[in-house]
Amino acid sequence: MDHITAPIFQALFQSESPRIILKADAPEFTILDYNIAHQSITGRTKINYRGESIWKAYDPAMAGGEGPELLAAALEQALAENSLIKMPVFRYDILSDETGTVVQHWWQLEILPVAKEGNRATYLLVTTHDVTNEMMSERREQELNEELAATNEELAASNEELAATLEDLQVSHTRLENFSRQLEERVAHGIQAIANSERSLRSLVMAAHYPLMILRGRDWIIEIANQPLVNLWDRTIEEVTGHKLMDILPEIESQPFPMFLRQVYDSGVGYGQEEQIFHYNSPKGPATKYVSFYYDPLCDDKGDVVGIIVAADDITTKVHQRQMLQEALAKEQSLTEEMSSLNEELAATVEELSAANEDLVVSQEEIRRKNDDLIESEARFRLLIKQAPVGICVIRSHDLYVLEVNDNYLNLVGKERAELEGRAIWEGVTEAAEDYAPVLSQVIQTGVPFVATEHQVTLIRYGKPEDVFIDFVYEPVLKADGHVMAILVVAIDVTEKVKARKAIEEAGERTRLAVESADIGTFEYSYSTNAIITSERFNEIFEASDPISRLELLDTFHPDDVHLSAKAHAAAAIKGKMMYEARILHKDKSIHWIRVQAKVFYGTDGIPDKLMGTVLDITDFKRLQQQKDDFISIASHELKTPITSLKASLQFLQRIKDTPGHELFPRLLTQAERSMEKVSTLIEDLLNVSNMDKDATVLNKTTFIVKDLLDDCCGHIRETGKHKLVFEGDPSLQVHADQRRIDQVVVNFVNNAVKYAPKSSDIYLRAEQIDGFVKISVRDTGPGIPPEKQKQIFERYFRVDSSGREVSGLGLGLYISADIVHRHDGEIGVHSDAGQGATFWFTLPL
16 A cells, blocks of 8 residues: 555545555455545545445436446456546446435546556556436436427428418418407407406515614614514524614624615615625524625604614525526537527428418417416416415305315315315304404405414314414405405414423423423533523623623632633533533632533534433532531540540459459549440430431420429539539529430530630520520630631531531530421520620520
8 A cells, every 4th residue: 555655646646536446456446545525526435435445425227328338347347457547527426425326427437457566457546437417418408409390391391281271370370360369369268367366466466575684873782673684694583682683693793784784874865785794693594695684774853863664585596597597508509509590490391381480480489478367367377376284265255265285275174175265264164263254354345354373163173173374364355446355374283382382381391391390500512602591590690790701700710710611611522411510709709519410412413413411419418428427526626535434444443343442443433434324425415316206206394493404404513612603593494495416405505615725714505585585605714716607506517617627526416406496486596706605595484
């Protein structure tokens, strides 16, 4: 392959000329490579045929004619002669990868043997020329020549017959004159009928809608745009209404349309063009159309221009047809000139004969043409109704008889042809007469069309009542004097469209409610425009305003997490899905966690088109997760300390068990008992939390004096002698509550005072009555609690000192206390100033 990979060979091969390289392994002729131009003209663009036999890639069974035999012979000849072979034109049809159909082709090939070593050819470089268009033109020219020759023969025969019948013409001249007068009368009636028919068609055409919109202000805000106009842009009315024209179509900035709009706005003079090319970006990609348009200034009462009325029409099809026609006319021009010269010779030959009978021939031709036009017009009109893709019914105005009706209309109303055709319309569709007979009469009387959109009608369709939605028009057909001669009914069944739209609306509403109830933000990101559409909840999570760009969103990410977005997008481009968690910074510098989940949607070309997904604020979840992690660490530490002490005491007791009188025996037992009490307290806290989660806590309420409870509690504190518990307040207050649970709350408050304010020698216990509640508080004179921690102090696992080393406990005491108080329908709280100690309090209803 060193010859093939050589730069000079590749430069020759990769030119614009279609080329293919075959291996000289006759009769297989394996395909080694081909260039893009060869793929394009053969239509084989989707399947890789490298390494396959040429006969497998281009199936001889589909080729037609002698193409495969001629190609095989030429390849063999090139190998045998080891020289360039130029094949004559031959036919070889090929299956197109794009359409899946066999396409007729005519080819002319140049086959060049390429030697790897010595004189023996190793490869064949085949240059391919598609001459299909030239062959088609030659065949058309040959057919025209044959037709012209046949016409000349017929004309010669006609001349002989004309000479033979010239004498008979004089005899029949009188009869023809009488016949001509009769035909002229018939033609006059026919012309009138044609005029009426054409007025009908013109009325139908004039009733059709055309693209129209109104732009307001110098920003060209789209105030109104009809359906044909947004169809021209491949958009919807909702997408464009209320938006600036240049926001919807920014790509027209480099086109002449903005210049014309400014000209009309500044001068107040309308402007239009019959044909203008229009480039725009459709949802499927860049597109081009041809339009005709007119810009008309819209003025206020003072005559100042306040807007522009834009009328347009899509003439793309007409322009393409004209271009195709121009190409065809250019090819046939030479044939036309030859035929013209032959016609001139023929005209000179029969000039004398034609002069004698010219008046009669002209009269006959005119009569025949008008009669043919009349018949053709009538046939076209009937064929138009029959083949129309919508339901059409023509109703005579004076008696409402159905003159014409097509199958689509019969299917729409669910009737057989015999039930409608030749009968009054309301005899066939009686169920609709009550609502629409007055409407039809109004159209006949006024000559004003009636247009209905998505009207709900109950029809008896093939014997069964059905509710359907119909778009229809009552279009009056006018006589020359302006009176209505018939009503043209055009109807379309849009039931499925209406049901589908309602189903989509209901599904969208259900989805919206589900997303809102889940507190989830949604977004849609366009890869092509970098535009992002967000929901209200999305904007709340990011503290953003709508619309917002992706770059603005990335600015809110924590600096250490910005890279996660790009990494997730790169993974989504491969997997089609996205999921990652990151931190964002709010305007108050607070950190919030988010979870992003999304799915990639691809275009028809397989390239990512957009990304749709959700965003969830998981800050509380992350905080709870962190608290649980801290709790596990703290619980492990808290349980390990007393258990280690208990284990040491038991091991020492095991060694001195045979000497009960040992001096350390009582102290070791006391130490073991204290460790067991601490483990029991920790386990009891955990069981209390478990019961709270299961809602299994039961209150055993009794009436007791608050001071008695405060005097009897916290014996373990009083025994140490390090702290003095001082009672304050009303000694006679009574309350109806669970005494054991309230004691648990007070003990927890006092334990915290001793734990966090060890230097507070006096701890104050207070009982007082406030607004129908008993308020019990515990106050120390320690360092106090920072304000930012007071909000979370009653949460599960929260500890003022989060290190877990300076003080003991699981961070459950205040959480359990708050639950006990709330089950009594009371309130709980804390008040603390830095350096002024802390007061924990709760209330109980009397």
